[in-house]
Amino acid sequence: MPGHDGRLLVYALVDQAVLRWTQGRPGDPDWRGPDVVPAPDVTRLVVVQGGNRYAHLLGRRVREGEDGRLAVDFVYAIQYQAGRPVSEWREVGSPQTAKSQQLPGVPAAAVDTAGTLHVFAPTADGRIALRREDANGRWERWLDLGASAALDTPAAAVASTGRVELLAPGRAGLMTWCQGAPGAAPERGQDFPVAALPGSVTGLETSAGRITWYLTDVHNGGIVAVRAGEWPVPLGGDPGDGRHAALATLLDGHPCTVLAHRAADGGVVLGVCPAEDERGGVWWTETGVACLGDPALARDAQGRVVVLAVTTDGELALARQTGDPGLVLGDWIRI
Numbered sequence: 001m002p003g004h005d006g007r008l009l010v011y012a013l014v015d016q017a018v019l020r021w022t023q024g025r026p027g028d029p030d031w032r033g034p035d036v037v038p039a040p041d042v043t044r045l046v047v048v049q050g051g052n053r054y055a056h057l058l059g060r061r062v063r064e065g066e067d068g069r070l071a072v073d074f075v076y077a078i079q080y081q082a083g084r085p086v087s088e089w090r091e092v093g094s095p096q097t098a099k100s101q102q103l104p105g106v107p108a109a110a111v112d113t114a115g116t117l118h119v120f121a122p123t124a125d126g127r128i129a130l131r132r133e134d135a136n137g138r139w140e141r142w143l144d145l146g147a148s149a150a151l152d153t154p155a156a157a158v159a160s161t162g163r164v165e166l167l168a169p170g171r172a173g174l175m176t177w178c179q180g181a182p183g184a185a186p187e188r189g190q191d192f193p194v195a196a197l198p199g200s201v202t203g204l205e206t207s208a209g210r211i212t213w214y215l216t217d218v219h220n221g222g223i224v225a226v227r228a229g230e231w232p233v234p235l236g237g238d239p240g241d242g243r244h245a246a247l248a249t250l251l252d253g254h255p256c257t258v259l260a261h262r263a264a265d266g267g268v269v270l271g272v273c274p275a276e277d278e279r280g281g282v283w284w285t286e287t288g289v290a291c292l293g294d295p296a297l298a299r300d301a302q303g304r305v306v307v308l309a310v311t312t313d314g315e316l317a318l319a320r321q322t323g324d325p326g327l328v329l330g331d332w333i334r335i
Contacts, residue, residue: 003082004053006301010308010316010335011057013045018057021316021335022083026301031335037086042075048156050111055079057086058109058119072103074119095121095129095142104129105152106199112182113162120166126150128168128177130186145177145186157203157211165189165211167203167226169196174213174226192226195219197241204246206257206275214244214259223261223271225278233278235271238264247297248275249305252325258305260297266290268309272327289317289332305329 003009006026012019012034019034039045042059049055057077065071074092079085094104105122112118118132121142128147134140147168154168162182168175173193177186200216212227216239223235223244245260251272259271259282268289273282291309298306305321307329319329 001047001049001055001298002053002301003055004080005082007082008298008300008306009055009079009082010296011045011047011055012310012316013039013042013059016040016042018042018045018086020079020086023300027304029333032083037077039089044106046107046109048109048111048117050115050117050158051113052115054111054115056109056111056117058092058107058117059089060104060106062103070103074104074107074121076117076119092119092131092139093142095127095131095144096123108154108156108166110156110158110164110166112158112164113160114182116183118156118164120145120154120156120168122150122152122154122168126171128154128166143185146188147175150175151198153199153201155201155203155213157205157213159205159209159211161209163209165203167196167201167213169198169201169215174215176228178228190228192232194224194226194232196224199241200239200243202244202246204248204257206248207255210276212246212257212276212278214246216241216244221264223259227276235259235278235282237261237269237271237282237284239269240264240266242294245295245297247299247305249299249303251327256327258297258327260295260307262291262294262309266312268295268307270307270327270329287319287329287332289319 007023010021018037021033024030044060046058073094075089108120128145129142149171150168163179166177176189197216206212223237225233239261247258255275268287271282295309308318316335319332
């Protein structure tokens, strides 16, 4: 993700620590790091960013209680400026009581245009709970969004209008929530008859105020795009079990969507289509690079598309868009 000064930042959770790499200068091929941010007992990490370019690190923390049972809660830290230290971890809490035998799942997070962090936590009994900061920076109470059959790992996105939206895989399909106005409580939106692979969903603003969700369909194994007011659009492909990355950019002067995922064979695959014209077809191409985990997409200070991935030998690698027409990547380099 781009920092406040245009330098790209990369975060990875490894053995109860967050590793952070920072670009030396905006658009520069040299990188610094990794810097190590201790993250005791954090087993999953979500990193989101608001318009002020602050990086919010949200962790799912798993600890053993005094009675020997596992306890799960959420913690967060903030990096205000690229290359600067990360704040101390602070507690967000848990939507479930300490006496509960059920543990919350992997959360989603979003930062609205006012800079407010929203934390969406799935519970073991199929609910989704929201906690966010108030105007004074204090945490509000957990709000039950009224789901009854949600699965793990929802996804959140923010539109340029300031509205936060949420999509959660459910046993009967996809459930969505959206704010009627910035800062309002989320309300149930359109449901979709698609069975999403938990952890595969990514949301992207593909036109002003409109979020498109990209996910893996568990029934046919292919990729699907869903958008409010439209039927789901199958995109084909053979993705693995990870999350899709999505980026809005201009290619040859036209608004386009760039997608990336780890294929079933482990290779990094890119897709390109005109914005909100997935029905016209997505151009998929293999990069020839195998990766661990999910690849990431970003735009650098020169507006070039950057693809980042962890190679099978555990190194961070990236490829940048060249000046050729369309989306052509240069050689992969190791950081």
